[in-house]
Amino acid sequence: MSKVAALREKFFDYHPGSFIGQKLVETKQIYISHLLLDANKGVQKLIDEMAFGQKNEFWDDFIFLHIFAPLFDQILSFDIAHAINLYSKIDHLLFSTYIRRDEDPVRFRRAFWNVNNYGLRLARLAGNDSFQQINSDLNFDTKKKKRICFVFKGGFHLAHSEFFQEFLVGAKYFVDQVEVTLLLIDEKSHHLKNRGLDHINIVSLSNKQSTYDKLMAYKSYMISNQFCHISWVACVQNLCLYMGHKYAHTQSYWSMKYHSVIMDSLDKYAGLGFGGNSFVYDDVEWYRGRAFPSLVLPKINDQTKQKLLASAGIPEGSFVIGCFVRSEKLNNVAFWDLIEKVLIENENVHFALAAPWVPDFMKARLSQTPFKQSFHHLGWVNTKQWCQCLDLYLDSFPRGSCLTILEAIKVWVPTILFDSEHNRESSALPYLSSVSPGDQLPPGALRTNNLEYVAQYISTLLSSPKALSDLSDRQHRLLRSLEGQNILFAKDYLNFFLDANLSVKEISRL
Numbered sequence: 001m002s003k004v005a006a007l008r009e010k011f012f013d014y015h016p017g018s019f020i021g022q023k024l025v026e027t028k029q030i031y032i033s034h035l036l037l038d039a040n041k042g043v044q045k046l047i048d049e050m051a052f053g054q055k056n057e058f059w060d061d062f063i064f065l066h067i068f069a070p071l072f073d074q075i076l077s078f079d080i081a082h083a084i085n086l087y088s089k090i091d092h093l094l095f096s097t098y099i100r101r102d103e104d105p106v107r108f109r110r111a112f113w114n115v116n117n118y119g120l121r122l123a124r125l126a127g128n129d130s131f132q133q134i135n136s137d138l139n140f141d142t143k144k145k146k147r148i149c150f151v152f153k154g155g156f157h158l159a160h161s162e163f164f165q166e167f168l169v170g171a172k173y174f175v176d177q178v179e180v181t182l183l184l185i186d187e188k189s190h191h192l193k194n195r196g197l198d199h200i201n202i203v204s205l206s207n208k209q210s211t212y213d214k215l216m217a218y219k220s221y222m223i224s225n226q227f228c229h230i231s232w233v234a235c236v237q238n239l240c241l242y243m244g245h246k247y248a249h250t251q252s253y254w255s256m257k258y259h260s261v262i263m264d265s266l267d268k269y270a271g272l273g274f275g276g277n278s279f280v281y282d283d284v285e286w287y288r289g290r291a292f293p294s295l296v297l298p299k300i301n302d303q304t305k306q307k308l309l310a311s312a313g314i315p316e317g318s319f320v321i322g323c324f325v326r327s328e329k330l331n332n333v334a335f336w337d338l339i340e341k342v343l344i345e346n347e348n349v350h351f352a353l354a355a356p357w358v359p360d361f362m363k364a365r366l367s368q369t370p371f372k373q374s375f376h377h378l379g380w381v382n383t384k385q386w387c388q389c390l391d392l393y394l395d396s397f398p399r400g401s402c403l404t405i406l407e408a409i410k411v412w413v414p415t416i417l418f419d420s421e422h423n424r425e426s427s428a429l430p431y432l433s434s435v436s437p438g439d440q441l442p443p444g445a446l447r448t449n450n451l452e453y454v455a456q457y458i459s460t461l462l463s464s465p466k467a468l469s470d471l472s473d474r475q476h477r478l479l480r481s482l483e484g485q486n487i488l489f490a491k492d493y494l495n496f497f498l499d500a501n502l503s504v505k506e507i508s509r510l
Contacts, residue, residue: 025066035090036074064115076121080126091115094111103328103331108260146229148498149181149222155187160234162293169486178500181225218242226248230250233254245265255269259284270287272291287496292483293403295479308386318348321390323351327355336362339375342394343375387404387408388411390408418445442478
């Protein structure tokens with residue numbers, strides 16, 4: 001059987017026209033009942049028995065159409081508190097399995113709105129006030145401080161929080177003109193102590209037991225405080241529940257990359273963690289300012305480095321190439337083909353991958369040469385330490401890294417990244433390109449994913465310590481020109497969100 005025929009047969013195995021497709025339709029009420037009884041076990045049952053989130057987007061959409069769409073229709077008829085709590089749980093379960101299974105913006109747009117149109121409907125049922133009724137008596141005194149509230153969901157430790165924290169630190173220089181509040185939906189406020197945020201009013205809803213309780217507390221807080229602007233930061237789980245109703249004169253979504261989250265309760269859209277110019281996506285303009293994190297990486301000593309390498313089974317004296325990304329970015333066979341070529345063509349090279357899991361299609365291949373001898377799956381580790389163990393960072397494609405690449409460059413690790421449509425939308429590429437001369441790509445960025453060319457380029461670097469050092473120096477100089485701009489970061493985005501005219505002219509610390 002030819003390779004093409006084998007691929008076609010595998011695709012048909014999980015297809016609406018196959019036996020398992022018909023079985024899904026015939027037994028869908030059983031799956032819906034399991035989801036209503038225990039959402040966690042119900043989703044796991046679909047993964048185990050129907051390979052939900054394991055095969056392809058066509059099959060996943062078929063499962064959504066027959067299982068989750070009727071389930072959500074049923075949930076809409078429940079008591080509002082029960083409906084919101086159950087929807088929220090399933091929304092979280094579907095995020096990595098269905099919505100963000102692949103780092104593909106087209107897939108994300110479709111899957112996100114398949115789920116979140118129900119969240120939007122629940123938000124408006126729970127709101128039951130019009131924005132005009134709530135705010136009819138608001139007459140802001142233009143002489144008083146503008147008041148803005150940022151809403152943050154999830155733990156305050158991921159890449160977007162590092163970018164956002166630097167903005168909040170920079171906002172200190174505008175405290176006479178702007179009052180900034182940070183509302184934490186899940187995180188405890190004391191976790192943000194000693195981060196230079198004493199000038200920020202921090203409120204936490206983490207003591208509320210359910211999503212419904214949090215949503216009602218959110219609604220009450222926003223109505224009573226009458227903010228000029230409310231901005232939701234990055235995380236998309238439950239976004240529509242909270243931002244699908246309007247509780248301020250203007251509202252915004254501040255995203256690292258999910259640019260298809262557009263709804264009529266949002267007035268402004270901004271990119272968090274991007275260099276370069278503003279851009280248009282889905283006919284909506286997205287603002288970009290001078291955003292950059294602080295990139296504080298405590299230096300590890302040689303003993304710690306050798307201990308980390310030994311823990312992964314990497315022999316001392318090896319040349320270590322690494323990539324630290326979410327697993328959703330690893331579904332491209334060409335990336336694995338490139339790793340294989342590099343391992344075959346370069347002696348003494350070991351590849352270290354930091355990601356939660358490896359795609360199913362690679363598991364058998366990893367037991368074979370050259371992966372068996374030279375590939376090391378680290379799991380999810382402290383990347384701020386591990387990046388200091390690398391001799392070269394090789395980014396994934398077509399969707400690559402952002403913060404981890406910048407951290408590697410910070411510790412003088414030369415980096416190879418790719419000029420792809422996905423990376424131009426969100427990655428380290430727009431940052432480094434923004435300070436590159438003219439239209440030139442930054443050093444280490446390649447215009448092609450041609451395996452022969454990229455593998456040859458890597459081999460050339462590995463054969464020349466001077467070439468590696470030169471690449472590292474050039475990238476590090478670019479990085480230095482991006483750092484230390486948190487005041488400008490805060491000024492740009494506060495002006496955008498608040499239609500303000502804040503100035504740094506009188507700030508002596510610049």
